[in-house]
Amino acid sequence: MFDTSTTALLRAVLDEVCESVPRRENGVRTQVAAKILEAATRGEVSPEGLRQVGRQALSQVPTMWR
Incomplete structure (x- = not known):
């Protein structure tokens, strides 16, 4: 679906946005x-745009998951 560099970017953004989330919180x-x-x-493939989307998603996750 995505090329290797885009996939790496998506993974890096996810790890950055979720750095305070324990790995077990799947x-x-x-x-x-x-x-x-x-x-x-x-x-949307800009790093900052993806970070913004990720942060917004993290803020909307039910608190029982955090």
């Missing part, structure tokens, strides 16, 4: 990853 990371992926699919 539900949170999955929610954020889905939103970042949706944005990339729509054409």
Whole structure:
């Protein structure tokens, strides 16, 4: 779907946005990853744009998952 460099960017943005989220919190990371992926699919591939989408998604995750 995406080239190698875009995939690496998506992964890096996810890791950056979720740096304070424990790895075991798969539900949170999955929610954020889905939103970042949706944005990339729509054409958003700038690092800052993807970070913004990721941060917004993280802020909307139910608190019971954080």
